[in-house]
Structures are given as structure tokens and as C-alpha cells.
Amino acid sequence: MFRGSQQPNEIKDNHRRAISFIREAATSGADLAVLPEYHLADFFPSHDSAIRQQCANWKTYLNAYCDLAKECNICIVPGSLGELHDDNTLVNAAYFIDNNGEIKGKYEKKNLWHPERPFVKSSKNDSRHVAFDTPLGKVGILICWDLAFPEAFRELIMQGAKIIIVPAFWRYSDASEVGLKRNPKSEGAFLDAAVVSRAFENTCAVLFCNVAGPASEGFAGLSQVAMPFLGCVDKFNNSDEGMRIISLDMNILEEAEVAYKIREDMATPDWHYGYRQ
Template sequence: MTIHKIAVIQFSPKAPNEIESNHQRAVSFIRDAASSGADLAVLPEYHLADFAPGHDPEIRKQCANWKTYLNAYCTLAKECNICIVPGSLGELQSDGTIVNATYFIDNTGDIKGRYEKKNLWHPERPFVKGSGNDSRHVAFDTPLGKVGLLICWDLAFPEAFRELILQGAKTIIIPAFWRYTDAGDVGIKRNPKSEGDFLDAAVVSRAFENTCAVVFCNVGGPSEDGFAGLSQVAMPFFGRVERFDTSDEGMKIVELDMDVLEEAEGEYKVRQDLATPDWHYGYRQ
């Protein structure tokens, strides 16, 4: 039996212009995760600075120090002997735009994979630089097996999962900054909790339809400000195996029996069909 213990940290950034304070709180969560025996700690998208409201240029300037925090997480991973997906970092570029990127850092402090958000949420597009239409989703080897990284709105695109699954990914990790208010006035009028229904359905569906584990780590925050929380982990056969029922900050450590993925593939044969040379949907190994 292969068990992976994953710490899902539903982090709530405080004082978005105080990146260092947010970083120290994130470090504290990761240390607690390591002390509890977790193999991997996952943080949400933009966990160091929620610079989206008003697109405050002064907050964005602080993203120039992103390498300092990435290096700090690498050092922490080695010190605590834990793998880390440090949410996503807003990486300020020379042209003033920001790249929204996430990493997989192994327990020796080495970076095993990097991913730039491909499917940008509409309000991001004026100031976040996308990875481009010609880029591919890439799975990579880690101490926890083959892993793929996505960010937030990528969840809405099954094609992203297919590309990773074709490369052998067994676990898809998704840091997110997803709120109920993302439905807009029209969606909220129809159903105030529609984004929660979206998340619950999509995370579980992606796990079943790809015979993979899906780790969705969302930002926390005050519910009156539209924060949804609802971080969750899903597996085939089981569906949702853990979920934050509120938007409150906290950490849950989830034990995943990775043998379930082989059992599910044995029954569903999704990966086998995708690898067929004449597969009718055009996917290719």
C-alpha cells in the first residue's frame, strides 16, 4: 500500500501589502504539517499578496522579490524534509506585468517542476502575462510519483487534465483563489452558492474521468467578502475524501491510498483508451 499524506492549507492572506507577514504565517503552517508527518504541503494561489482588488500597483511592486520567497521555501523544504507546492507566486517582470506561477519543491529543496497559469481568469488578463497558446502542460517526476500542476481557472478545462494524464500524471495539484463572487451579479442572483456547486462538481469529476487524485487548495477569507474556501481532495471510487466546509483558514492532512488509482484504471481503462493510436478524440500519447 502506498500512502501519501498531503497537508492542504486553506490560507487567508492578511494585510495584502505585508507580504513578509503572510510568508511567515505560511511557514508556520508548513512546519506544523511537517511535524504531523505530511509528505507534501500545498498553499493557495496568490497566498502572499491578494493584489487583485483595485490592482494596486504598490502591492504589485512587492512581487519583485518573488525569488527571495521561492528560495526560502526551498530551504524550508530541505530543513523540514517535506515537499511544498507554495501556492502561486506573482512574479513581477521587467515590463511591469506579472507571471502567475507555481512550483513543486521536493523534500531536498530541489525544484522538480514549474507551471505558469495558462487559462487566466478574466480580471487577471489586463495585468498578468499568460503562458501562451503554444505552451504545453507538463507532468514531472517527484518523490510522490508523477505530478501535474494547474492553477485555479485551469480546473474548468478538461483538456488541461488530459494533457497531463497522457504523460502519466497520477496527482493533479491546483492552488486557487476562487470566490463565490466570481459568478458575477447574474450568477449570484440565480444561485448565491453557484461557484461552490461548480467546485464540488468539477473536482470530483476530474478525479473520476482521469483516474487521478485531485488536490484543490483554495484561499480562505471572510465569507461576507465572498470567499468560498471549500478546499478539497478527490479520488476515483471515493469521490471527495476531504473538504473544508467553510471559508475559514486552517489545515487538513489527508491520507491518500495511491493504489486506488491503479484499481480505478483497471476498471475504467481511461488511460488505456487515451493511449490508443486511433483514439477517436484525437488525443495522443
């Protein structure tokens, strides 16, 4: 799990550092490397338009990560990429790349954070949340603000997902002035509670990888992994850039299902909510 220090005007350097961390993870025996949302740049209109225009080169970076995954024999979720399409729409997309360099699935963010909405296209109802078959089993990908919607997790769990990966660009300052007055660290409380809750209520592993950056600019960090029974398995407690290798015992998920029977209940014909496994 890697947290990138996102610097909007240094896309090539951000990419170079990401590659360095992934190589280090692979050398250490990691099976999966995860980067944050918008890890190359956030591409907001307030930034240099030339930086945003580099979204048109998203395939170059995606192909580079595919080549790297094959070379290093490691699965990669390269955070999310801003994709500028021919119709000038911008999509916030995340991919699962297996250790052979093959793309096993793509997810386009549905639940956009408020500042994204004027210029990023949401997938909305164009497609379902889809769990992918990967060398690590069934995996689902969500992005940042999707974490606030339990329904997104349920849709992936109904398809058999055991791991949910959530690249994010989440800051303390997202609470707005009102929230910050109530509690300057309220977003930290939100993240810690939501990540652990989603793991327990879905008997799944949740891998939350957040962007790093200066604390003075509201960056929270707090990248973490959660499992049922264990709660938070490991966590960055600050917003500094770094990498951490975390080992997960996936047998815990089966043990949790025996105890909670979440998936079993969802699979019954008379399941009383408006969705079925």
C-alpha cells in the first residue's frame, strides 16, 4: 500500500516515485500495490490547464503500469487516473492490473465529491458496481467518496467480492468550515469508523489508500486496512508519504462469515431488501 504525495505540477515525478515504491514492494514480496486517487495530479480546473490536458495521455501511464506489473510480477491498482476523452469529458477511473500485466477490471467513480461534479462525469446508472476475478480472488474497487455509501459495498459483496480497494483523495478540510469548527479532525473519525464498519458489515477486507501531503494544507493521510474481527489491521497515523506492506490472513473472512452469516442472509430467496445476491 503506497501513499503518494500528490504534486499537481509534477506529474512525471509523481509517476516516477510511484514506480519506485511499486518496485520496492515487489522486491519485498508483496502481491498487490495500491496507489491513491488522482495520484499523478488532481486535475482540478483551478490548476494549470496544461496539467489537466495531460489527462489525454492517461493511456500512456496505464500501459506503463501494465508493463511494470508484468515485469515485477505484482498486481497493481494504480489509484485512479483522470481520463480526458475525445468528447472533452473527464472520467475518474481505477483499474485492477494483474501480475501478468493484464487489466482484469475498470471502475469509473459513481459518487463524485462535490468539487468534482462540475467537470468530472459520473458513471451513475450507466453500469453496475462489478467485482473482478483476479489472482487474489474476487475484488471490487471503489473510489474515495464511494466509501460513504454502504450500498456500493453491498453490490460488490453480492457478487462475491472478498477484497474492496478504495483509492482516495480525502482531506481533513473536506469537512468544510462548519465541520472543522465542530471538530478539526472530524474527517479522521469518519474514515476510521467507515473503513472498519464496512469490513465488519460485509465480512470483507477493506484497503483504503489515501493521498499524502502537507498537514498544513488539510491532508489527512490515514491510509489503512481493516478486517472483520480485527478492526484496523494497520494504519498510517499522519499525512507523510510512505509505503507499508501488510499481510492479511484471508481465512478470517470465512471465520467472520460463520459468525455473522452476512453473505448467507443476502443469498436467501426471501432477503428483505431490494437487492439479491
